[in-house]
Amino acid sequence: MTAVAPMIFVVDDDLAVRKSLTRLLASAGYAVTAFAAPREFLACEPYTDPCCLVLDVRMPGVTGLDLQETLAAPGGACPSSS
C-alpha cells in the first residue's frame, strides 16, 4: 500500500483547461479535485493535509486573485476533497 497521494486542487472556469490539467496531474500520481468556480471550491469542507491549489486568474464573478486573498486572510484554509 502506498501513502495517500498528495492533493492538488484545480480551479478554472474553462472546461478544457480543467480537464487537461486534471489528467496531467493525475498521470503524475497526484490526487486531483477540480472546480469550475471559486465559490464551489470554498463551499467544500476544509482540508487539513498538505495540499496545493492551481488557480486560474481570469474567471467570472470571483476571480483567482480574489480567491487567493480570501485564502491568505486569517482563518482561510483549503477545503476538503471528500
Add this chain to the structure above:
Amino acid sequence: MRLEAQSLVLGAAVALIVAETLVILWLLLRRSARRRTKFVIEERLRFEALLAELSAGLIHVAASGIDAALERGLRQVGTFLGVDRGSVDEYVEGGPSVRIAWAPPGLEEPPRVMDSDQFPWSAEKLRRGDVVRFASKDELPEEAVIDRASFERVGTRSKVSLPLRAGGPMLGVLSFGSVRAERAWPDELIERLRLLSEAFAGALERKRMELALGERLRLEKLLSSLATAFSHLSAGDFDREVQRGLRQVVDFLGVDRGSLIEFSRDGRAAHSWAIEEWMDADEFPWMTARLQRGDVVSFSQLEQLSDEAAVDRQSYLKHRVKPQVAVPLLVGSTVVGGLVFSAASAERATSGELMEQLNLVGDVFAHALSRKQGELEARRLRQELTHIGRVSALGELTASLAHELNQPLTAILSNAQAARRLLDVDVVNLQGIREILNDIIDDDKRAAAVIHRLRLMLKKGDLEFVSLDVNEIVSEVAWLVRSDVVIRHVSMSLELDTDLPRVRGDRVQLQQVVLNLVLNSLDAVRERDADDRTLVIRTTKDGGPAVVVAVEDSGIGIDEKDTERIFEPLYTTKQDGLGMGLAIARTIINAHGGQLEAASNIHGGATFQFTLPVDTEDAP
C-alpha cells in the same frame, strides 16, 4: 381710146380685187396675230399662276416634306415648260450635294451626282450669283471647255441653271435642261424662273434651319440626359451608366463605335469603356499621346495619317476603322481621359458643328470621370480609416484575446504531457489516450477559430455587401469580448429577436460597429460598482422596414449636449481615446442606409442604437 378706157376699168377692177384680197388677208393675219398674242398672254398667266401656287404651297410644307414638294414643283414646272430634265442640287457642308431630280416619263433622269470638278465654269458663274444658260453648246465660251465636254457626255443640249440663295450663302442650284432638242431660254422666262428659285431657296433655307434646330434640341436632350445620369452616380454604377451614355452618343452621332479612355494621374490609360469593339489604347500610341497632350485627333481617311502614326495606322486597318474623331477630356488643365468615335462604314468629314457637339459631350464625360476619381479616392481613405479604427478597437481587446488563445494552448500542452506519461506505463490505457487526442484536436480547432475570427476582423479589403443575420453578427462580437467582459466584472446579456429579417451589408464593418459600441459601454461602466456593471445587446424589428440593434449600459451616461458631438471626429471624453470610433461607426451605418444615435437612459447609463434596412432581395 375706148380700149384704153376698158383696160383702165379692168385694171382698176383688178386693182380693187387685189386690194380687197390684201385687205382680207391683212385682216386675217391681224386676227391670227391677235389670237396668238392672246394665247401667249394666256400661257404666261398660267405659268404665273403655277409659280404663285408653288410658292404659296411651299410655305406650308413641313421641313420633312420639303424635298418631296420640290420634286413635285420640278415636275409641274418642267412639264409646263416642256423640258427634258429638272433638278435641285442642295449643298451639304462637308459632303457631296444632295440632288432632287425630275425627268418626263420615258426620259432618263439627270445624273445623281453633280460634280463641280466636271463643271468648273458653270460652278464659278453660279457662285458669283449669275445664271448659266445656253440654247446650244456652241454658245459656251472657250474657257468652258471642261463644262462643254461634260455636257456632251451627259447629253445636255440646252440648259439653264440658277443659284439658290436666300440672303445667306448659296444653298444650291436649280436647273432645267433639254436633251432631245435645242431650245432657247428668253429673258422673260429667266425672270419667271428667278421667282421660282427664290421660292425654292426659301424652302431649302427653312428646311436647313428646322433640321439645325432639331439637331440642337436633340443635343440639348442628350446632354441633359447624360448630365442627369452621371450626377447621381455611385462608383458601382459607373460602368453601366458610362456604357449607356456612350451608346446614346454613338446613336446621336450616327457612328459605329465609341470609347471612353480614362487616364490615370501618371498619364497612363487606366481604364476604358467601349461600344461595340474596344480597341486597346496600346495599339494607338500616337493617338493616345496626342490626346494626353490635349489635342483633338481627327481624320476622315487613313491616308491623312502621318508616318509617326504608323503603328496606329496598322491598328486602324486591323479594326477596319475609316474616319475617326477623338477629343481629350479636360478638367481644368488636366487631361482626365479621351472620347473616341469612329465609323467603319462611310468616310465622313468632321464639321465645326460636330466638334462643338463633341466638346460639349466631352465636358459631361470629363466631369463624370473626375467625380469618379474623387469618389474612389475618398472611398479609399474612408476604408483606410475604418481599418485603422478596427485595428485600434481590437487592440483594446489584446489582453483578453491572448487569454482566449492561451486557454486552448494550455489545454493542448497539458493533454500532450499527460498522454506521454500514460505511454510510459507498462499497460497503456489506449482508451485514455484516444480521449486525450480527441480533446487535443478540439482545442486546436478552438485556437484556430480564435485566429480565424481575428483575421477576419483585421482583414483589409473591399466592402462585400451580402445578406446577413444581425443576430449572428452580435453573437460573434459578444464572443470576442466575452473574456474582457469577465475580467471587467460586467454582466453582459444578449436579448436577440429570433424572428429577425436579414439585412444587407458588410459583415466585418457591421461587427466593427457593434464592437465599438460594446467597448464604449465597457469603458462607461468602469466607474460603477462591480454589481452595477451591466451591458445588454438587443436586436429588434422596428415594425417598419428596419432592424434595430441597441447596446444599453449602466455606465456614466452622456451629457444631453454631447449626444451629437460624440459622433464628431476627434471628439472624445475618454483620456486615451482617439475620438474616431463613433465617427467611423456612424459613417459605416450611414453607408448601409441606416442611422446611429445615442441617448441617455432614464435610470442612468446610455443606449447606442442603430438601424439597418431590411434586405428586400431576401424577403420572401
